[in-house]
Every structure is written in structure tokens, then in C-alpha cells.
Amino acid sequence: MKKREAIAPDLSERIVIVGGGFAGVTLAQRLERLLPTQIKIVVLSADNHLVFTPMLPEVVGRTISPLHVVIAGRQLTWRTKWLEARVSRIDREKNEAHYLRRDGTVASMRYTQLVLACGAAANLEEIPGLASRGYALKTVMDAIVMGNDLIGNFEAAATEPDAEVRQRLLTVVVIGGGFSGVEIAGHIADLMRAIRRFYPELKHETPHVVLLQEGNQLLPELHHESLSKFTLRKLRQNGIKVRLETSAKKVDSVAVHLTSGERIETGMIVCTVGTETHPLIKGLGLTLEKDRLKTDPDMKVSGTANLWGLGDCAFIPNAYDGRPSPATAQFAVQQARQLAENLQCVTRGETTKPFNFHPRGMLASIGHRNAVAVIYGVKLSGFIAWFLWRGIYLFKLPTFSRKLEVAISWACNIPFPPNIVQLRLSKEQSSNAGIERAETK
Ligand SMILES: Cc1cc2nc3c(=O)[nH]c(=O)nc-3n(C[C@H](O)[C@H](O)[C@H](O)COP(=O)(O)OP(=O)(O)OC[C@H]3O[C@@H](n4cnc5c(N)ncnc54)[C@H](O)[C@@H]3O)c2cc1C
Structure with a gap:
């Protein structure tokens, strides 16, 4: 009798995630836990870090340092291959993502499943000037x-x-x-x-x-x-x-x-x-809904076999209330958790589940130590809501070191004034400094 050959694991199986924001990072972290190590996980992201956007207004207001709200993707994952690369084109026939290297050359990476989590682009063109x-x-x-x-x-x-x-x-x-x-x-x-x-x-x-x-x-x-x-x-x-x-x-x-x-x-x-449709999404020629990539309830991009949409770039129905998911980090993170389970189902040949999430609420910090919040239907406002805002976002901020840095900054804001240093950030500004030197000779 002919000896049955052991089936070798498909070493070429690779899940490629485009975008390392809330959606992409959460998905990679979950997949690391759910999938066998033979399945490769790759993040191709234009930036090498996750931006914790809820704290960006605090950076503008100089209550925290810019480096406190960004965390390198490589430090948030352990077996994911993280490449700082801007994806410029998807070849759906060859299952390849084409990306730009730092030196401007183009490289490509093959995928078995591709997740688009590249966010939305800001649009300042709507108002002339x-x-x-x-x-x-x-x-x-x-x-x-x-x-x-x-x-x-x-x-x-x-x-x-x-x-x-x-x-x-x-x-x-x-x-x-x-x-x-x-x-x-x-x-x-x-x-x-x-x-x-x-x-x-x-x-x-x-x-x-x-x-x-x-x-x-x-x-x-x-x-x-x-x-x-x-x-x-x-x-x-x-x-x-x-x-x-x-x-x-x-x-x-x-x-x-x-x-x-x-x-x-x-x-x-x-x-x-x-906001406008991300150029990469536009270039795919797939169905859009309200400028976002239309997906089926399980987040698979409508009309495709191995493309998935996630976060701000995707139009994902929420089975909980039948409404489209809003473009928030809260939803991006929950979608990523569900998609990780769905991708696990795909690798096992099981049925995927629709995205179903009961929103927890919303918080907005409105300045002068005030905030407004609705949490599971309970309304809060004023100093208590502001305190809650800080507590919740400090808890959600990834890594212990960032939490500590932000907590120390907040404590320093009580007795000390904000830093009013103005840096010469653009090349133009630094070359003006050169002219100044020449004139004083
Ligand atoms: C100021 C501000 C405050 C906010 N506050 C809140 C809040 O309090 N609560 C809340 O829930 N939501 C908040 N949001 C919304 C939240 O930030 C977004 O919903 C969330 O970031 C969406 O996550 P994402 O992963 O889909 O996209 P993003 O976080 O935008 O990540 C997209 C990623 O894709 C990468 N990328 C882009 N193009 C390419 C490309 N071509 N190739 C490879 N990578 C690419 C980017 O570098 C980035 O890493 C806020 C947003 C802003 C701007």
C-alpha cells in the first residue's frame, strides 16, 4: 500500500494588513493569538506608529508631548512583520500588494487574504481657498x-x-x-x-x-x-x-x-x-458607499473573495442596529476583534459572523476641565465627565510607559504653565535663520 504523504502546512499563507492605525494594530494583535504561527501576518503601513488620535487635541494645547501619543507598531506586536511602506496599488488578479520603499522604488508582496485598514483622507478642497x-x-x-x-x-x-x-x-x-x-x-x-x-x-x-x-x-x-x-x-x-x-x-x-x-x-x-475616499481605495474600482469601501456584514469587501475592509475606510453595517458603523476608533477596534475571528473561521473552513457591536457611548473633552459623555445611555457633563474622559483614555492608551508619561504630564500641568517654545520646523524657516546670521556679520 502506498504510504500517505503528510500534508505540509501551507507556509505561503499570508494575511497582509494595509494600515497600522487602531484597526490594523488591533487586528494584528488578535490574529497573533488566534492563528497558528505558520500563517504569516504582515502590516504594511505608511507610518511606523499608531497615532492615539483622541489625545491629539492635547498635543495642540501643549498639555502633553507629541511623542506621548504615538507608539511604534513593532512594539505593539510580537510576531507580526511590520513594514513602514505606503501601499500604492493592489493587483487583485495576482493577489499582490504593491508598495513604495523609502528610496521611491516599488516592491510587491503576495497575500492570501488582504485587509484594507488605511483610514480616510482629510479633504480641505471642499471650501475654495x-x-x-x-x-x-x-x-x-x-x-x-x-x-x-x-x-x-x-x-x-x-x-x-x-x-x-x-x-x-x-x-x-x-x-x-x-x-x-x-x-x-x-x-x-x-x-x-x-x-x-x-x-x-x-x-x-x-x-x-x-x-x-x-x-x-x-x-x-x-x-x-x-x-x-x-x-x-x-x-x-x-x-x-x-x-x-x-x-x-x-x-x-x-x-x-x-x-x-x-x-x-x-x-x-x-x-x-x-474627508474623502482614500486614494488606494478609489483606485480599486470597487463599490463605494458614502465614500467608503462597501463590505458585506462579515466585513468581506462586497464582490471579492479575499479582500476585507476595516475601520474608517470601510462602510460596515452593524448587525446590532442595522446602521452603518461610524468612523470612530471605538468601532475600528471592535471590528478588528470580530474580523480576527472571521479570518480564523476562514482558515478553518467555518462560517464567518456579521459584525455586531453594542456601542458603549461617547465622550468629548471640551476644554477648561469640562467634558460631556453618554455611557450606556447615562449622561454626564462637567468636571466629573472630564475626569472620566482622562481616566478612560489613559486606560486605553497602549503600553504602560505611555500611560506613565501622560499621567506625569497631566500632573505637571497643574502647577506649571504650558511650554511656549516655537520651533523652526520648516526648511524655509531654518534658512531664514541663516540669512539672519549673515546680516549680523
Ligand atoms: C483629532 C481626532 C480625535 C478623535 N477622537 C476620537 C475619540 O475620542 N474616540 C473615537 O472613538 N474616535 C476618535 N477619532 C476617530 C479615530 O481616530 C478614527 O476613527 C480611527 O483612527 C480609525 O482607525 P483606522 O485604523 O481605520 O484608521 P487610522 O487610525 O487613520 O489608521 C490608518 C493607517 O493607515 C496608514 N495608511 C494610510 N494610507 C496608507 C497606504 N497607502 N499604505 C499603507 N498604510 C497607509 C496610516 O499610516 C495609518 O497608520 C478621532 C479622530 C481625530 C482625527
């Missing part, structure tokens, strides 16, 4: 530049002879009164108030934030009118000029023009509205 002047907040560099330029505007105002220009430099316009807009406006207003005393030249000026919200209430995502009203009241008490039912029509070199016909002269415009 905004792309050249607007600030978005998505990456840690965005947060560094925003805080730095804000301090830079204070420095410029301190040497500016024209009172109108001074006031313009000290006016920040934030577009969008959703979660990000409210949080950024709150932290910028706190920073402006805390640093004012270091600029005696500006004692007659009124640095302030104007928040534009298209709808008639702030934080509409909360679906709680009383919390929206509380937020409005607190922001106004904090000196923020909230303009409801007001939107920006266009932007020029000095002002934001409103749909009402008014114009607000400003030295900084922060835009928190508008």
Missing part, C-alpha cells in the same frame, strides 16, 4: 505644526505695529462643531488663555477662537440636546465665539468668508469637516 491655508488634525505632525504655528502667531503679533493685523493673528477659526472641532477649539482656547501672560505686548488684544457649526447644535453625534446645550454654554463661557447655522463659503489670504456674507479675519483656520 482652504487647501492652502487650512490646518487638518489627523497625524501627530499636524498637531505639532498647529500648536507651533499658534505660538508663532503670538510671537508675530508681539512685534506687529498694526493693531488690526495683531488681532487677526490672534484669531483662530475652527470649522466644524462635531467631536474633533469642539475638542480642538476647547484646547486652543485653554492654551491661548494660559500663555497670554507671557506676552505683555498683547495686553490690549483679545486672542480668541471662533467655532463655526453648520447645524443648529454642537456635537449632533451625541443625540442629546441637553449635552449639546451644555457644551455650547461652556464653550461660550470659555471665551469661544460659537456661530451656529454658519458655514464657511471661501477662504482668502486674510479671512474666512461666511455664507451669511460676513468675513472673519484670522491667522489660523482649522478644518475638522470633510
Whole structure:
């Protein structure tokens, strides 16, 4: 009788995850636990780190350091192969992901299952003129530049002879009164108030934030009118000029023009509205829904055999309430946990399950030690909600060392003022320093 050959494990089986954000990292961590080690796990991510976005407004407000909100992917996983690489194209026929190396050359990697978790791209093009002047907040560099330029505007105002220009430099316009807009406006207003005393030249000026919200209430995502009203009241008490039912029509070199016909002269415009389909997703030619990749209930991309969508880039129905998942980290993490189980089912030839998640609630830190929250239907606001916000996000922040760093920074904020160092970040700024040296010779 012929001896039966032992079936060798398929060593070429490889799950490739595009994107190392909340979704990609959680998926890799779960797969490490669920899958046999013969199945390779690879993350191809444009950045070598995860950005803990809920704390980005704190970086802008200089209450924590930029390095506290980023964690290298290699330090969050143990057997995942993590490559810092921007995926430029997916060859679905050959099952290959093409990516750009640092030196600009293109390489490719074969996959058996491909998970797209590349997030969404910020879109500043919707308002004419905004792309050249607007600030978005998505990456840690965005947060560094925003805080730095804000301090830079204070420095410029301190040497500016024209009172109108001074006031313009000290006016920040934030577009969008959703979660990000409210949080950024709150932290910028706190920073402006805390640093004012270091600029005696500006004692007659009124640095302030104007928040534009298209709808008639702030934080509409909360679906709680009383919390929206509380937020409005607190922001106004904090000196923020909230303009409801007001939107920006266009932007020029000095002002934001409103749909009402008014114009607000400003030295900084922060835009928190508008995302667009990620270019990689656009290039796939697959069905999109609301600018996101349409998936089946189990997160497999509709009409494909081995492509999966996850996080902000995907339009994933939630079986819990039949509604599409919102673009939040809370959902991205839960989807990743479910997808890990589904991929395990695929490797075992079992049936996958639809994404089903009961949302826990939402929290927004609105500045001046205030927050609003809805947790399992319970509404909270004010200092208690703010304390809870800090506790929950400190708990969720990956790695013990980051938690400790952030906790120490928060403790230092109590007796000490924020750091008002302005760095010369761009090449242009550093070359100006060169000219200065030449002139003083
Ligand atoms: C300021 C701010 C505050 C927020 N606060 C909260 C909050 O309090 N609670 C909450 O639940 N949500 C919050 N969110 C939303 C949350 O950040 C997103 O929903 C979450 O990041 C989505 O995770 P993701 O993994 O899908 O995408 P991302 O976290 O955006 O990760 C995408 C990853 O893909 C990588 N990538 C992009 N393009 C490519 C490419 N071509 N090739 C390879 N890799 C690529 C990127 O480098 C990145 O690592 C906030 C967002 C912002 C901007």
C-alpha cells in the first residue's frame, strides 16, 4: 500500500494588513493569538506608529508631548512583520500588494487574504481657498505644526505695529462643531488663555477662537440636546465665539468668508469637516458607499473573495442596529476583534459572523476641565465627565510607559504653565535663520 504523504502546512499563507492605525494594530494583535504561527501576518503601513488620535487635541494645547501619543507598531506586536511602506496599488488578479520603499522604488508582496485598514483622507478642497491655508488634525505632525504655528502667531503679533493685523493673528477659526472641532477649539482656547501672560505686548488684544457649526447644535453625534446645550454654554463661557447655522463659503489670504456674507479675519483656520475616499481605495474600482469601501456584514469587501475592509475606510453595517458603523476608533477596534475571528473561521473552513457591536457611548473633552459623555445611555457633563474622559483614555492608551508619561504630564500641568517654545520646523524657516546670521556679520 502506498504510504500517505503528510500534508505540509501551507507556509505561503499570508494575511497582509494595509494600515497600522487602531484597526490594523488591533487586528494584528488578535490574529497573533488566534492563528497558528505558520500563517504569516504582515502590516504594511505608511507610518511606523499608531497615532492615539483622541489625545491629539492635547498635543495642540501643549498639555502633553507629541511623542506621548504615538507608539511604534513593532512594539505593539510580537510576531507580526511590520513594514513602514505606503501601499500604492493592489493587483487583485495576482493577489499582490504593491508598495513604495523609502528610496521611491516599488516592491510587491503576495497575500492570501488582504485587509484594507488605511483610514480616510482629510479633504480641505471642499471650501475654495482652504487647501492652502487650512490646518487638518489627523497625524501627530499636524498637531505639532498647529500648536507651533499658534505660538508663532503670538510671537508675530508681539512685534506687529498694526493693531488690526495683531488681532487677526490672534484669531483662530475652527470649522466644524462635531467631536474633533469642539475638542480642538476647547484646547486652543485653554492654551491661548494660559500663555497670554507671557506676552505683555498683547495686553490690549483679545486672542480668541471662533467655532463655526453648520447645524443648529454642537456635537449632533451625541443625540442629546441637553449635552449639546451644555457644551455650547461652556464653550461660550470659555471665551469661544460659537456661530451656529454658519458655514464657511471661501477662504482668502486674510479671512474666512461666511455664507451669511460676513468675513472673519484670522491667522489660523482649522478644518475638522470633510474627508474623502482614500486614494488606494478609489483606485480599486470597487463599490463605494458614502465614500467608503462597501463590505458585506462579515466585513468581506462586497464582490471579492479575499479582500476585507476595516475601520474608517470601510462602510460596515452593524448587525446590532442595522446602521452603518461610524468612523470612530471605538468601532475600528471592535471590528478588528470580530474580523480576527472571521479570518480564523476562514482558515478553518467555518462560517464567518456579521459584525455586531453594542456601542458603549461617547465622550468629548471640551476644554477648561469640562467634558460631556453618554455611557450606556447615562449622561454626564462637567468636571466629573472630564475626569472620566482622562481616566478612560489613559486606560486605553497602549503600553504602560505611555500611560506613565501622560499621567506625569497631566500632573505637571497643574502647577506649571504650558511650554511656549516655537520651533523652526520648516526648511524655509531654518534658512531664514541663516540669512539672519549673515546680516549680523
Ligand atoms: C483629532 C481626532 C480625535 C478623535 N477622537 C476620537 C475619540 O475620542 N474616540 C473615537 O472613538 N474616535 C476618535 N477619532 C476617530 C479615530 O481616530 C478614527 O476613527 C480611527 O483612527 C480609525 O482607525 P483606522 O485604523 O481605520 O484608521 P487610522 O487610525 O487613520 O489608521 C490608518 C493607517 O493607515 C496608514 N495608511 C494610510 N494610507 C496608507 C497606504 N497607502 N499604505 C499603507 N498604510 C497607509 C496610516 O499610516 C495609518 O497608520 C478621532 C479622530 C481625530 C482625527
